[in-house]
Amino acid sequence: MNFIAGLWTIKEFLNCLNLFESLATQTNPNRLRTELISTRIYMVLMTIAIVILALFTALENTTQSINIQNPSQDTFDRYYSEYLTRLQSEYSTTFQCSCSQIEIPYRTFINITYKLHPVCSSVFVSHSWINLLFSPDMTYYYPIDFRSSGNGQFQLLASLCLFANQALNNAIDDFLSNFLLSPLTLSSASFKNQSEANAEFVKTSTISTFRRLLNLVRDTSLVNGLQPAMQTSSMELLDSYPNGTMEAYPYSTIWPGDYNSECFCGLTSVCYEQAAFFDEYAYETQGVFEKSDSLENVTGFLVGCYAFDALLNSSLTCFFDSICLSNILTYFPTINITGDDILNINQTHFEPNTTIENLAKNLFIEDWSKETLFSAYYAKCAPALCTYTFTERNSFLKVLTTLLGVYGGITVALRMCIPYAVHFWRNRKVGNPIQRNRGGFFLAKSDKLKCSVFSYYIATSSKYTEHDEDSNN
Template structure:
């Protein structure tokens, strides 16, 4: 299969990850409402999703069309719900804040404060997200990535506002069957597959089957207009043929009648 161009783009390259890391500690540089605070995590996850999808398909190619997609997604969703249900603190500090004190005394207890996105509280829902510069940001980078659409990936101004990553080639993302408003979740549901490429070889098929003989039929589909034309043509031909036969019969009858008259006289 041919995978989505995101899986072969620079967004899953180590150069892009290094570029984001070189920008400094993004957690403290940007607000938690800015997707760039967890951008490194999101793009690392995108890389992992592509790799997992490709490895899964290669190992289970025979069962790909029936069992593999559901199997992978079931395991994937189980991991998501386990992380969300346990409200694990994200390393990118995008779901919980630690309420620290100026002076830490022995026996001090750290208290956490859930982050709110819009009207959604990470303390009650782990799927909270909100839009941020064309991408999404939320309680977990994974949920943010899955709910993001393709629009920002095809726009360097959106994905890299400073335009300092000069090697970024947006044109490498070719035409896709997916619309710009398609979410990463929807593409993942298809295991990041763009299309299946089927290589047909009738020669190999023939050699594998090794038949003693072969026969084939040509099938043609006639359209309504063609059928009508054929009927009219046939009808016209019959009319012309009938007229010709009528003239010949009349002349024969007339000739025989004249001969009988001559014999009688």
């Protein structure tokens, strides 16, 4: 019942609400009727206007722009983080900072280090090892004997390591001497990705150049038919004539082939044999290298028509094995090296049986690390001005401020227009004037009576409420 009574009270309050009350209201019922109608129209139009304006303002997007002078790195990171957050929304946003220095040397903010295969820093590419492999009698050994081929092949291996190291150093130095063109300040993530991509390109381009050089050296040796000093691809044989003259002519060597066949170095360069130690001599071969029982094998190492080609197809398997290395060292008693000088398999990600060609095609690189310093880059860039522009929906405070700003204007306009419009509408010349005046008079008297009763009811209720409170006290 209290709820229903409350609703009735609100209804009657709205029915009797008069925002245009004047002195004539007490004596002129028609004027009261006009004022009540004007009040109701005013309330409806005001509500509609406020709702429409509130919705329009709340749904409207506004663009804001913030300029930051000489931002620190922390300030830049904070605004950029906010920019990324806003970028995920449906509203447009931009954040740009102009570098005061556009050309920034890579050397100031990036450092590249690398590590080569352990063989390139081992004793096996040192002058002491290579010199001790040399023997004045090496030409008397069987050409596929390691004592004959080992010195030349390890010289080539040392040269490959040296050239790879020089190529990497030169490429890195050239790269670090170049400049990063950065008219706009890069974010830390973009800076890192771009710098590391450029550093990685240095690696891949240097490897590609080195591979082309390897192929050039190999093809030059094969196409030109260069004769090795150890006469592994061809030999100069002497032929005597009855008149006592002699003539030397080249004779292509013959190697053991697959399935008991023969391999001719004059036709192909892919004639290989396991490097080993033999109890035979060069003059016994006559250019034909037959399979013989070896005294000891050098696992993974090959000899062939050309030392360089055979080296590329060899592996360093034996030099990761202390037993294999110790067996080799028994044939070089003057070498001050032990089986403990083997290559450490834990220092490489390559398998021991990886061919030297695959190592060389990767420039013997074990590790390639890039260290970028965004703080150093930002200090060189030194942005003088950053502009942060973003679009967003109006906040509640913005909507409220807008409503308060136009409320006064809407109120004045409605208060000026509505009473005249209602008065004009009620006094329009339609129908019987006497009947219209009588109807309006009775409606006005009825409204006045209702409002008087409602006022009396409110006053009586308030009086009883105060009396009940006094009684309770």
